[in-house]
Amino acid sequence: MTSRRASLGGHTYEFADLRALLAAATPERSGDVLAGIAASSERERVAAQGVLADLPLTVFLDEQVVPYENDEVTRLIVDSHSTDAFAPVASMTVGELREHLLRPSTDTTSLAAGLTPEMVAATAKLMRVQDLIAVARRTPVVTGFRSTVGLPGTMATRLQPNHPTDDPAGVTASIVDGLLLGCGDAVIGINPATDSPARTTELLHLIDEVRMRYAIPTQSCVLAHVTTSIEIMERGAPVDLVFQSIAGTEAANSGFGVTLAMLREAHDAARSLDRGTVGTHCMYFETGQGSALSADAHHGVDQQTLETRAYAVARAFDPLLVNTVVGFIGPEYLHDGKQITRAGLEDHVCGKLLGLPMGVDVCYTNHAEADADDTDVLLTLLGAAGCSFVICVPGGDDVMLHYQSLSFHDALYARQVLGLRPAPEFEQWLTRMDLLSDDGRVRELAGRAVRELTAGVR
Structure with a gap:
């Protein structure tokens, strides 16, 4: 050189x-x-x-x-x-x-x-x-499974109903809370407290039962390791999306316990289930600046370049969703709100330029020099930038992963202020459930929907 x-x-x-x-x-x-x-x-x-x-x-x-x-x-x-x-x-x-x-x-x-x-x-x-x-x-990337993600003028949401013990009642209550506030069109996705095949399958059945009971045009995902997803698909579990965290070097991916061959096997297995209705994109990847460095697998390359290399891994498998968990790893990698904001916007545009349906988990750890003002700023900028989806948790506080993210109400704010809509199939469902008014606002009092959605929560 x-x-x-x-x-x-x-x-x-x-x-x-x-x-x-x-x-x-x-x-x-x-x-x-x-x-x-x-x-x-x-x-x-x-x-x-x-x-x-x-x-x-x-x-x-x-x-x-x-x-x-x-x-x-x-x-x-x-x-x-x-x-x-x-x-x-x-x-x-x-x-x-x-x-x-x-x-x-x-x-x-x-x-x-x-x-x-x-x-x-x-x-x-x-x-x-x-x-x-x-x-x-100006770089929209559109994908689909049961809902269409990434259309111009839309911002979808991942409804993240995590629970520290995977309690079914707690998870269900969070799902209902998010649905009532118009969230969940990108995916209803749970980070399980344990990665066992049995627990993963139980949670998938829970989401699938809610989805089918109310005919919700969305997809489910339990964010277990790819090998767990392969195992439970062989046993007939209702897997919509296969999830995996990925990074920009082979060594960093080895730290996640994953290879390109594993991802290829999982992609082929999920495609063969043919569970989508409007599309066949069936992979969900998460990334984040600093992951390779934290695994001592960065080869002397800067973290933004390595993050973008992870997108080459993702695009090889034609995913429905990719998101950077931009502030999750901690201030050792992104020190404050300014660095988190810059990194989130970089990741978003780089992913889109490589052909990916990019979302962002607008988040920070509690020991970072960041607060809710910073997440408000980044969310607003991402909405202006045409971000495909964001991640939302009850109250903005993930009680299982112990970090701060967006709340369901934050997504409402972004859609209303920036004139953004949910995924079209999900928007039609919200209207049928009397949750969405003609001007696109979630209704404050949605009597029938509240009664129906809360009837199964104990």
Whole structure:
């Protein structure tokens, strides 16, 4: 790899390889500082961004930040790259790609197969917040299972009814609470307190019974490990979506106990169940900046670039949903509200540019320098950016995972203020249940729906 230099303010900065350049050009975040790869000063960061802006996109096809021979994610990225889709931008630099994406006339959705994660991550490093929003808004990605996610003008929600002991009554009460407030069109998804096949199957049956009883056009998911999902599908469990946390390197995925072959097996098994009605997308992936670093599997690469590499894993399996859990790992990786906001918008646009239906868990841990004002800001910006879905928990406080996320009421706010609608099939159901008024607002008093939905809660 050739070295790259830049002079600024009488000082010459040298970036030994592509990894070093990408890391130095990244807007400040605590994870890169922790890894010892961040720019030493704002002056060095500006110098690196200048070098990066002039870097030809073809460099990313010749230089890999994680060696091809050592990493199956790199092999996936290289082997699946489309030269035809890349052709319209093949002569561009990173800076020119940014300008191209910002032009209103550019069809940003047609480039996905021609862009590598590293190209996309590099371009996002040169964008200010309004750029991240503008490009993402013009890059819709639409998927479907029983509801259609990602249509322009919509924002779906994952209803997350977690319970510290997986108590059926507690889970059901949370599901009803979310449905009454118009949430659940992306998925009703539970993080189980235990990952046993028996408990996972019990929770899937619980959601499925509620869904079928009220003919709700949504999908269920219990966020067990992919191997658990494979096992219970073989036993006939009602699996709609297969979930897995993924990362941007083979070593980090090994830390999650997962390989691309496992994901392929699970995808094929879920597709064979044919449980969807409006589409066949049946995978759900979660990611988050800092996951590779926390597993000591980052190979000296900055966390935003590695996060974007995880999206190459996701897009190989044509998922219904992908979301970054943007503040979940903690302040060691994203220190405060400003860093969380920037990371959430970066992840959202990078995922969309790679062809993914991106959502965001707008969240933070209790020891981070963040609060509800920060989540309000990020939610509003994501709504303006055309975010496919967000995650909502009762009261905004996840009592099982012990972190702060969005509440059901927060989703109502975003839809009402920004003029966004639920997924169309779910919106029709809300109307049938007398939960939605003609102007798209959830009714304050929905007598029949309240009586029907609460009748089964004990």
